[in-house]
Amino acid sequence: xxxxxxxxxxxxFEKYLSAVLSTEAPPPHKDLFKFxxxxxxxxxxxxxxxxxLLCILTAKALGKDPTVAYPLAAAIEMIHTYSLIHDxxxxxxxxxxxxxxxTHHKVYGEDxxxxxxxxxxxxxxxxxxxxxxxxPHLSTLIKSVALAAGPQGMVGGQxxxxxxxxEAPIEELLKKIHELKTGxxxxxxxxxxxxxxxxxxxEKKLCKEFGDKLGLAFQISDDLQDHQEGEExxxxxxxxxxxxxxxxxxxxxxxxHGLLDQMTGDTSGLKSLVEFNLQRV
Amino acid sequence: xxxxxxxxxxxxFEKYLSAVLSTEAPPPHKDLFKFxxxxxxxxxxxxxxxxxLLCILTAKALGKDPTVAYPLAAAIEMIHTYSLIHDxxxxxxxxxxxxxxxTHHKVYGEDxxxxxxxxxxxxxxxxxxxxxxxxPHLSTLIKSVALAAGPQGMVGGQxxxxxxxxEAPIEELLKKIHELKTGxxxxxxxxxxxxxxxxxxxEKKLCKEFGDKLGLAFQISDDLQDHQEGEExxxxxxxxxxxxxxxxxxxxxxxxHGLLDQMTGDTSGLKSLVEFNLQRV
Numbered sequence: 001x002x003x004x005x006x007x008x009x010x011x012x013f014e015k016y017l018s019a020v021l022s023t024e025a026p027p028p029h030k031d032l033f034k035f036x037x038x039x040x041x042x043x044x045x046x047x048x049x050x051x052x053l054l055c056i057l058t059a060k061a062l063g064k065d066p067t068v069a070y071p072l073a074a075a076i077e078m079i080h081t082y083s084l085i086h087d088x089x090x091x092x093x094x095x096x097x098x099x100x101x102x103t104h105h106k107v108y109g110e111d112x113x114x115x116x117x118x119x120x121x122x123x124x125x126x127x128x129x130x131x132x133x134x135x136p137h138l139s140t141l142i143k144s145v146a147l148a149a150g151p152q153g154m155v156g157g158q159x160x161x162x163x164x165x166x167e168a169p170i171e172e173l174l175k176k177i178h179e180l181k182t183g184x185x186x187x188x189x190x191x192x193x194x195x196x197x198x199x200x201x202x203e204k205k206l207c208k209e210f211g212d213k214l215g216l217a218f219q220i221s222d223d224l225q226d227h228q229e230g231e232e233x234x235x236x237x238x239x240x241x242x243x244x245x246x247x248x249x250x251x252x253x254x255x256x257h258g259l260l261d262q263m264t265g266d267t268s269g270l271k272s273l274v275e276f277n278l279q280r281v
Numbered sequence: 282x283x284x285x286x287x288x289x290x291x292x293x294f295e296k297y298l299s300a301v302l303s304t305e306a307p308p309p310h311k312d313l314f315k316f317x318x319x320x321x322x323x324x325x326x327x328x329x330x331x332x333x334l335l336c337i338l339t340a341k342a343l344g345k346d347p348t349v350a351y352p353l354a355a356a357i358e359m360i361h362t363y364s365l366i367h368d369x370x371x372x373x374x375x376x377x378x379x380x381x382x383x384t385h386h387k388v389y390g391e392d393x394x395x396x397x398x399x400x401x402x403x404x405x406x407x408x409x410x411x412x413x414x415x416x417p418h419l420s421t422l423i424k425s426v427a428l429a430a431g432p433q434g435m436v437g438g439q440x441x442x443x444x445x446x447x448e449a450p451i452e453e454l455l456k457k458i459h460e461l462k463t464g465x466x467x468x469x470x471x472x473x474x475x476x477x478x479x480x481x482x483x484e485k486k487l488c489k490e491f492g493d494k495l496g497l498a499f500q501i502s503d504d505l506q507d508h509q510e511g512e513e514x515x516x517x518x519x520x521x522x523x524x525x526x527x528x529x530x531x532x533x534x535x536x537x538h539g540l541l542d543q544m545t546g547d548t549s550g551l552k553s554l555v556e557f558n559l560q561r562v
Contacts, residue, residue, distance in 0.1 A: 028433045029457050035432065035440045086399060089372070091391035110372035111443060114395070115436050118367060121399065122431025125406045129423035138420055142410035150403025151316065152309045155396050159316045162392060176310050 004276065009056050009066065009269065010049055016070045017043065017052075017077065024130065025123055038108045038116050039123075043081050046099045051076045054189040054214070057273060058207065063265030064197045071131035072141070072192045075124040076185060079149045082120035085113050087158075121149070137195050144195070148188035157181025171239060178219045178236075186215035203263070210259045210270075217252040217277055220245055224281045246281065253278045285557065290337050290347070290550065291330050297351045298324065298333075298358065305411065306404055319389045319397050320404075324362050327380045332357045335470040335495070338554060339488065344546030345478045352412030353422070353473045356405040357466060360430045363401035366394050368439075402430070418476050425476070429469035438462025452520060459500045459517075467496035484544070491540045491551075498533040498558055501526055505562045527562065534559045 021043070027036045052073035059069040088095040088103040089110060095103050105113035128145060132138050147153055157180030164173055190211030194204045220236050224245050227237035237245045256274045260267040302324070308317045333354035340350040369376040369384040370391060376384050386394035409426060413419050428434055438461030445454055471492030475485045501517050505526050508518035518526045537555045541548040 025431075025433060028437055028461065029441060029454075031441055031444055031454070032432065032437055035437070039432070082399075086395055089395065091370070091372075091395055112440070114367055114370065114372055115440055118363075118398070118402065119432035119436045121402050122427050122434075122436065126424060126427035126431060129420045129427060133420035133424070139410045139414035142423060143407060143414070146403050146407035146410060150306075150407060151313065151320070151400035152306060153403075155400045155403065156309055156313055156316070159393070159396055160310060160312055163312055173310075173312070180309065 004048055006049075006053050006057075006269070009053060012067070013049070013052055013056060013070055013073060014044075016067075017074050020074055020123075020127055025126060034108075035112065035116065035119075038104065038112055039120060041107065042085050042104050042116065043078065043120070045081070045101065047077075047081075049077065050218075051080055051185065051189050053269075054186065054211075054273070055193045057269035058190050058193040059197055061260065061263045061265045061267045061270050062194065062197045062199055062203060062207075068196055069193045071127050072145075072196055073189070075128045075145060076189055076192070078120045078124040078127070079145070079154070080185060082117040082124075083154060083158075085117040085120070089113060124149075132196065135196065137198070141192055141195050144188055144192055148184040153180055153184035153188075154182075157184065174236065174239065178216065182219050183212070183215035186218065187211040190214070206259050206262055210256055213252050213256050213259070214274065214277075217249055217256065217274070220249055220252075221277050221281045224249070228281070249278060249281065285329055287330075287334050287338075287550070290334060293348070294330070294333055294337060294351055294354060295325075297348075298355050301355055301404075301408055306407060315389075316393065316397065316400075319385065319393055320401060322388065323366050323385050323397065324359065324401070326362075326382065328358075328362075330358065331499075332361055332466065332470050334550075335467065335492075335554070336474045338550035339471050339474040340478055342541065342544045342546045342548045342551050343475065343478045343480055343484060343488075349477055350474045352408050353426075353477055354470070356409045356426060357470055357473070359401045359405040359408070360426070360435070361466060363398040363405075364435060364439075366398040366401070370394060405430075413477065416477065418479070422473055422476050425469055425473055429465040434461055434465035434469075435463075438465065455517065455520065459497065463500050464493070464496035467499065468492040471495070487540050487543055491537055494533050494537050494540070495555065495558075498530055498537065498555070501530055501533075502558050502562045505530070509562070530559060530562065 021036060021040060027033055055069040055073035055076065056066040059066040084098065085104045087093050088098060089105055096106055097103060104116060108116065125142065128142050132141060135141065149155065157177050160177045161181055164177060169177065190207045194207040199207065223235035223237045224242060226235060227242055253274050257271060260270055302317060302321060308314055336350040336354035336357065337347040340347040365379065366385045368374050369379060370386055377387055378384060385397060406423065409423050413422060416422065430436065438458050441458045442462055445458060450458065471488045475488040480488065504516035504518045505523060507516060508523055534555050538552060541551055
């Protein structure tokens with residue numbers, strides 16, 4: 001499978017996500033309607049919903065109702081979205097377009113883009129605390145998401161990446177950048193879902209290993225695509241060569257399947273995600 | 282009392298706050314040391330620690346050991362600090378100095394300032410979830426802090442304030458701006474401490490009323506100072522005149538004392554805070 005069609009899994013989640021902003025956290029004053037519209041502009045900006053899907057499909061692989069993972073999926077998508085809004089700002093990547101549309105600050109201004117990003121991060125933690133209020137592992141969940149999002153995770157990875165651009169990064173540093181910048185948030189989709197699904201210790205261990213492998217696999221297939229498109233980025237594909245990188249990707253996919261075979265629920269969704277990633281390069 | 286001397290209350294808190302960044306959430310890679318240094322530059326930037334103090338003194342007024350409020354105080358100070366770093370950026374207030382020192386982006390660059398703010402917000406929720414992991418009201422606490430920080434609180438107030446600058450704000454809107462922009466975070470210091478102290482319902486009610494009054498009182502005394510210094514801002518003091526504003530402040534202080542008299546712990550700290558605010562104008 002080389003297309004992205006998970007609409008039956010995603011449609012009910014989209015409705016949930018939309019309701020969070022309009023009913024669970026509505027604007028406290030009419031003059032804020034436009035600011036909410038801005039958050040929606042970016043949150044419903046045509047992304048693949050890779051992270052929410054990973055939450056939903058992990059719940060299914062654990063034999064659970066996927067709706068239990070919706071609040072986690074929403075929170076992680078809000079964090080991912082805020083990071084994109086901030087990344088696009090002139091003081092970082094200075095991008096005018098994302099997914100074929102003007103970036104947030106091009107439509108709403110830099111000041112509002114900065115604040116919309118800040119607001120989405122707060123809302124992410126609001127949704128977790130509000131929707132999992134009676135969950136026995138709430139503290140672990142929030143702690144893990146905060147770690148994955150913050151300076152010991154995604155933000156730390158962005159900083160490392162920016163510093164590394166000033167000189168050629170060595171392999172160890174490159175691994176660290178990937179692990180933090182994109183790996184941490186992908187990993188928490190799987191680990192966090194195991195937590196909200198009250199998975200057993202052995203299931204949690206499987207999920208952690210699978211999440212780490214998938215995060216790494218997605219990163220190196222991104223690198224490979226960049227390399228094939230002739231981008232001059234310093235990445236794994238440039239460092240070890242595209243053939244060796246493809247071999248590595250195949251190995252990771254095989255190992256991922258092996259891990260999924262040990263799960264007791266419906267693993268077909270996660271397996272197709274692994275295949276999608278392998279076949280896109 | 283018209284000086285700010287709460288060093289005996291604040292010194293042990295400063296040690297705690299410093300330890301959070303160095304031991305509870307240390308940098309995951311040596312290349313991130315400088316980024317941590319930047320967060321510390323702003324977090325230990327010579328502020329009055331008004332919000333942490335409010336947490337500490339509220340715990341004492343409730344007859345509890347103030348150390349129980351430290352993680353809440355740290356989280357709120359991190360949120361306050363991130364908002365200042367972002368406020369100072371060129372796309373918002375474009376300030377070069379704060380408290381007599383260069384602002385974050387003047388020292389570390391705009392990109393790092395943006396990311397340091399983002400990181401401090403994540404860390405705030407990390408500290409709450411990590412340090413109150415066994416607290417029975419963790420979900421209420423995190424939800425309330427996220428609400429106070431996000432688009433339904435501080436960030437929403439900043440947005441409203443920026444929109445209002447474009448035309449003269451009416452009184453109702455001005456009240457809303459204060460309530461959200463500064464009031465929400467001040468109020469959660471008092472309400473949140475009541476929550477972590479496992480206060481009774483009647484104590485929580487007292488704390489909520491006191492926090493709302495103190496937040497408003499601080500805002501209007503700020504307004505009064507701005508007005509006296511000839512600033513052309515649209516605020517309460519300009520709207521209703523300085524004399525009426527002073528009367529209002531006196532009334533709020535009196536009512537605050539009345540609320541504090543109903544608490545059973547050591548209320549001397551909170552009372553002196555109310556007096557400090559009254560006498561500075």
